[in-house]
Amino acid sequence: MSANLRLFDLAGADDNLRFSPNCWRTRLALAHKGLPVETVAWRFTEKEVIAKSGQGKVPVLVAGDQWLYESWDIAEYLEDTYPDRPSLFGCSQGRAAARFVNQWANEVLHPAMARLLLPDIHAALHEKDKDYFRTTREAAFGRSFSAIAAERDEALAALRRTLAPLRTTLGAQPFVAGAAPAYADHVVFGAFQWAHVITPGSLTVADDPISAWVERMLDAYGGLARAAQRMARR
Amino acid sequence: MSANLRLFDLAGADDNLRFSPNCWRTRLALAHKGLPVETVAWRFTEKEVIAKSGQGKVPVLVAGDQWLYESWDIAEYLEDTYPDRPSLFGCSQGRAAARFVNQWANEVLHPAMARLLLPDIHAALHEKDKDYFRTTREAAFGRSFSAIAAERDEALAALRRTLAPLRTTLGAQPFVAGAAPAYADHVVFGAFQWAHVITPGSLTVADDPISAWVERMLDAYGGLARAAQRMARR
Numbered sequence: 365m366s367a368n369l370r371l372f373d374l375a376g377a378d379d380n381l382r383f384s385p386n387c388w389r390t391r392l393a394l395a396h397k398g399l400p401v402e403t404v405a406w407r408f409t410e411k412e413v414i415a416k417s418g419q420g421k422v423p424v425l426v427a428g429d430q431w432l433y434e435s436w437d438i439a440e441y442l443e444d445t446y447p448d449r450p451s452l453f454g455c456s457q458g459r460a461a462a463r464f465v466n467q468w469a470n471e472v473l474h475p476a477m478a479r480l481l482l483p484d485i486h487a488a489l490h491e492k493d494k495d496y497f498r499t500t501r502e503a504a505f506g507r508s509f510s511a512i513a514a515e516r517d518e519a520l521a522a523l524r525r526t527l528a529p530l531r532t533t534l535g536a537q538p539f540v541a542g543a544a545p546a547y548a549d550h551v552v553f554g555a556f557q558w559a560h561v562i563t564p565g566s567l568t569v570a571d572d573p574i575s576a577w578v579e580r581m582l583d584a585y586g587g588l589a590r591a592a593q594r595m596a597r598r
Numbered sequence: 599m600s601a602n603l604r605l606f607d608l609a610g611a612d613d614n615l616r617f618s619p620n621c622w623r624t625r626l627a628l629a630h631k632g633l634p635v636e637t638v639a640w641r642f643t644e645k646e647v648i649a650k651s652g653q654g655k656v657p658v659l660v661a662g663d664q665w666l667y668e669s670w671d672i673a674e675y676l677e678d679t680y681p682d683r684p685s686l687f688g689c690s691q692g693r694a695a696a697r698f699v700n701q702w703a704n705e706v707l708h709p710a711m712a713r714l715l716l717p718d719i720h721a722a723l724h725e726k727d728k729d730y731f732r733t734t735r736e737a738a739f740g741r742s743f744s745a746i747a748a749e750r751d752e753a754l755a756a757l758r759r760t761l762a763p764l765r766t767t768l769g770a771q772p773f774v775a776g777a778a779p780a781y782a783d784h785v786v787f788g789a790f791q792w793a794h795v796i797t798p799g800s801l802t803v804a805d806d807p808i809s810a811w812v813e814r815m816l817d818a819y820g821g822l823a824r825a826a827q828r829m830a831r832r
Contacts, residue, residue, distance in 0.1 A: 454691025460776030461695035467763035468702065529701035542694030 368402075369394065370426040372414050375405035376488035380593045383488065383561040385474060385554035388589070389435040390423040392550040395585035397442050397449045401425075408493040435554075436466050439547050452547035462548040465540060468529075469551045476526040477555045477567075479505070479519040482512055484562045488595050523567070527574060534573040538580065545584050553581040557589050564597035602636075603628065606648050606658040609639035610722035614827045617722065617795040619708060619788035622823070623669040624657040626784040629819035631676050631683040635659075642727040669788075670700050673781050686781035696782040699774060702763075703785045710760040711789045711801075713739070713753040716746055718796045722829050757801070761808060768807040772814065779818050787815040791823050798831035 371391065374384035382388075382403070394401045406413060411420040417431040425432045427445075432438050443452045443459070453459035482501055486509065489497055502508055512519075530552060533540060540548040556578050559567045568575040582590040605625065608618035616622075616637070628635045640647060645654040651665040659666045661679075666672050677686045677693070687693035716735055720743065723731055736742055746753075764786060767774060774782040790812050793801045802809040816824040 451691070455689035456777065457685070457688025457692035457775045457780055457782070458695055460771055460774060461692055461699055461782045463770060464702075464763060464767045464774055464782070465695055465698055467766045468698075471762045471766065528705045529698060532701045532705065533698045536697060537694055540694065540698055541691045543690065546691055548691070548695045548698070 368428070369399060371401050371403045372406040372422045372424040372426075373403040374422050375407060375490070376595075377490045378488075378593070379405040381488055381561065381595065382592060383485065383558055383595075384422060385469075385477075385558040386421075386435040387423045388554040388557045389547075389550045390425060390438050391588065392545075392553065392585065393439050393442055393452055393547060395588050396452060396546065396550070397446050399442070399446065399449075407490050408496050435551075436463065439550075443547075450546075452550075454541070454546065458541075458546075458548075462541075462546075462551070465548045466551045469555060472526055473530075473552065473555050476519070476523045477559060479512055480516065480523060480567060481559060481562055482509055484564075484595065488562055520567070531572060531574055534577045539577065545581060549577075549581060549584075553578070553589070556581070557592070560589070561592055561594050564595060602662070603633060604660040605635050605637045606640040606656045606660075607637040608656050609641060609724070610829075611724045612722075612827070613639040615722055615795065615829065616826060617719065617792055617829075618656060619703075619711075619792040620655075620669040621657045622788040622791045623781075623784045624659060624672050625822065626779075626787065626819065627673050627676055627686055627781060629822050630686060630780065630784070631680050633676070633680065633683070641724050642730050669785075670697065673784075677781075684780075686784075688775070688780065692775075692780075692782075696775075696780075696785070699782045700785045703789060706760055707764075707786065707789050710753070710757045711793060713746055714750065714757060714801060715793060715796055716743055718798075718829065722796055754801070765806060765808055768811045773811065779815060783811075783815060783818075787812070787823070790815070791826070794823070795826055795828050798829060 371387070371394070373382050373387045373391070375382055391401070391403070406422055414420065414422065414424045417424045417433045419433055421433065423433065423435055423438060425438050432441055439452055453462050478501070486494060486497055498509060505512060530540070537543070539545045540552055560582070568578060605621070605628070607616050607621045607625070609616055625635070625637070640656055648654065648656065648658045651658045651667045653667055655667065657667065657669055657672060659672050666675055673686055687696055720728060720731060732743060739746060764774075771777070773779045774786055794816070802812060
């Protein structure tokens with residue numbers, strides 16, 4: 365009934381350490397649709413392995429002879445290809461509003477989270493990826509990893525401010541998508557799973573509705589996210 | 599078929615100057631549902647006039663013997679009371695994701711916009727509201743109106759950054775709610791209508807997808823927002 369699905373999924377030095385927030389979106393969307401997938405450990409510098417997709421970033425989902433990329437486009441593909449399975453968006457208005465949540469996660473939440481995670485991500489990477497990662501991320505942030513690491517307290521305070529609309533939303537309803545998780549949750553939770561896998565500590569605060577939602581998301585889909593291998597405390 | 603609806607709507611010195619972003623949400627939601635409403639000019643200090651609502655802010659919508667307040671709660675009331683009229687949310691996932699957009703508008707967009715509008719709002723107010731407005735807003739921002747006015751260039755740059763997820767969303771689809779406007783648009787556009795009515799200049803940039811969407815929203819519902827009286831250039 366469904367094509368054989370294969371997902372190129374960012375990995376650390378350890379093949380089983382899967383931390384990419386955008387790949388987690390796709391894994392959760394596939395679980396939501398009840399679609400089994402074979403994941404393939406992939407590293408930043410293995411551009412030639414995914415060249416058939418026409419670009420160099422993951423997630424890349426191979427469905428038969430189609431090479432799909434960009435987590436949002438993959439979600440729309442899954443929704444439109446499997447309309448009879450549980451919906452990722454609910455309706456066209458739900459899809460449109462979920463896109464705003466997706467853009468907020470991409471442009472506001474991910475940079476705020478990345479400032480806190482960069483040193484731990486770098487430590488987790490395969491040797492062959494470390495130079496690429498440092499060079500591209502230092503260019504994107506306009507400063508060195510050591511300068512970014514020195515701002516940690518400020519970055520944590522900035523992340524907490526950034527989370528304000530998520531906090532009040534989750535104070536009013538159990539999931540971003542309402543009574544049950546769906547793609548609006550996947551796009552936001554990807555960033556928290558990134559932190560969960562890569563950082564031995566905890567970034568959220570007890571008694572915050574966000575922490576309770578993170579726990580629910582870790583348990584969703586048979587505990588898929590909670591079962592992920594995490595980075596050991598250094 | 600529908601109860602007689604009356605909306606207490608924030609006004610300036612001129613009864614016809616209606617600039618409240620939260621009241622505009624309700625007016626657009628009522629227009630979306632095709633519900634006629636009688637609006638009543640109300641000032642910040644006329645707390646006793648809306649005391650029956652149990653609080654002191656507008657919008658307050660009076661529907662028969664019900665006194666409703668809080669723009670989000672009013673939208674949910676309209677959706678649930680008039681389910682056969684055009685939907686504000688589309689489905690439960692659409693409603694839930696629209697709430698995130700609502701919270702983003704309340705907690706991120708409105709403060710960023712207010713920094714730019716405070717002097718113009720103050721100038722537009724009825725004499726009896728001016729002290730109340732200055733005192734409450736200077737307390738909320740933790741600095742004087744003159745200090746806020748001196749930061750105008752910085753505030754404009756901050757607003758442009760704040761709008762990033764809206765800009766890319768509207769680069770991909772004509773409305774926040776998708777192909778046609780709905781409540782996710784009303785909550786965001788309220789802030790732009792606030793600027794449109796109160797500020798003689800323009801805050802947005804040509805060639806930006808947001809500007810094109812503002813024009814579409816000004817024209818929506820028979821040009822309801824475009825027909826609003828605006829503050830004259832001082």
